[in-house]
Amino acid sequence: MAAGRFVEVYLDLLSQPCRAVHILLDRTGIPQRVRSVALRKGEHRSPEFTELNPLQKVPVMVDNGFVLTESDAILKYLATKYNIPEHWYPRQPERRARVDEYTAWHHSNTRPHAATVFILEVLVPAQTGSQVDEGRLTRALSQLDGTLDNLESMFLRRQPFLCGDDITVADLLAICELMQPVGGGRDVLQQRPQLQRWRSRVQAAVGDSFDRAHAVLYGVRDRRKAKL
Structure with missing residues (x-):
C-alpha cells in the first residue's frame, strides 16, 4: 500500500x-x-x-x-x-471454492438464525419494554440447533476450521454470528464441544483482535446482567 x-x-x-x-x-x-x-x-x-x-x-x-x-x-x-497471508482467502481454486461454499450458505443459515436469538432475547425487549416472547425464542433456538448440527457435520467434520486446516474469512463471519447471543448472556455453543474447540482455535488464531472486536457486545452482556 x-x-x-x-x-x-x-x-x-x-x-x-x-x-x-x-x-x-x-x-x-x-x-x-x-x-x-x-x-x-x-x-x-x-x-x-x-x-x-x-x-x-x-x-x-x-x-x-x-x-x-x-x-x-x-x-x-x-x-x-x-x-x-493467503490462508484467509486461498488462491487455489478448490480451496477458495470451499470458502465461497460456506459464505453462500452462511447468509441463509448461520447469520439469520443466530441473529434472531439475539433480537428476540435482547433487542426487542430493550426497544419495546416487553418480556421475551418465549414461544418465538424456543422456535428460533430450534432453528439455530439445526444450523449448528450442519456446521458440525457438513463444514467442520474432522478438520480444525470450517474450510480446512487454517482459518479463513468464513470462520470470521461464522464466529461473529455465533457470538451474538452472548450479548443476552447465552452461549449457544455450551453443549457443543466440537464447536467450542473450533471457537477456541479461532480465538487463538486471531489473538487479542477477537476481544477488541467483541468489547461492545461484552458490554451489552454485562449491563444486562447487572439489571437482572
Missing part, C-alpha cells in the same frame, strides 16, 4: 459482520481508519451515510475512492488485494 494510504471502514461493532471486518483488518495490520456508525442512534440514516450507501447498512469500505458494501465482499476484496 502506498505511503499514507489507508482503508476507511464504517462500522458498528454491535453488528456481527462489522466485527468480522474489524478482526481481519486488526489482525492483518492493513492500514485502516475506522468510522463509527451508531445504528441505535440512526446514524446509518444520515444524508452523509446514505450517499455513501443508499441501502443504509454497515459495514462500508472506502479504498482510494472505491466504495464497497456487504461484509462478504469486503473481506474477500481485502484478502485478495492486500499482502496478507
Whole structure:
C-alpha cells in the first residue's frame, strides 16, 4: 500500500459482520481508519451515510475512492488485494471454492438464525419494554440447533476450521454470528464441544483482535446482567 494510504471502514461493532471486518483488518495490520456508525442512534440514516450507501447498512469500505458494501465482499476484496497471508482467502481454486461454499450458505443459515436469538432475547425487549416472547425464542433456538448440527457435520467434520486446516474469512463471519447471543448472556455453543474447540482455535488464531472486536457486545452482556 502506498505511503499514507489507508482503508476507511464504517462500522458498528454491535453488528456481527462489522466485527468480522474489524478482526481481519486488526489482525492483518492493513492500514485502516475506522468510522463509527451508531445504528441505535440512526446514524446509518444520515444524508452523509446514505450517499455513501443508499441501502443504509454497515459495514462500508472506502479504498482510494472505491466504495464497497456487504461484509462478504469486503473481506474477500481485502484478502485478495492486500499482502496478507493467503490462508484467509486461498488462491487455489478448490480451496477458495470451499470458502465461497460456506459464505453462500452462511447468509441463509448461520447469520439469520443466530441473529434472531439475539433480537428476540435482547433487542426487542430493550426497544419495546416487553418480556421475551418465549414461544418465538424456543422456535428460533430450534432453528439455530439445526444450523449448528450442519456446521458440525457438513463444514467442520474432522478438520480444525470450517474450510480446512487454517482459518479463513468464513470462520470470521461464522464466529461473529455465533457470538451474538452472548450479548443476552447465552452461549449457544455450551453443549457443543466440537464447536467450542473450533471457537477456541479461532480465538487463538486471531489473538487479542477477537476481544477488541467483541468489547461492545461484552458490554451489552454485562449491563444486562447487572439489571437482572
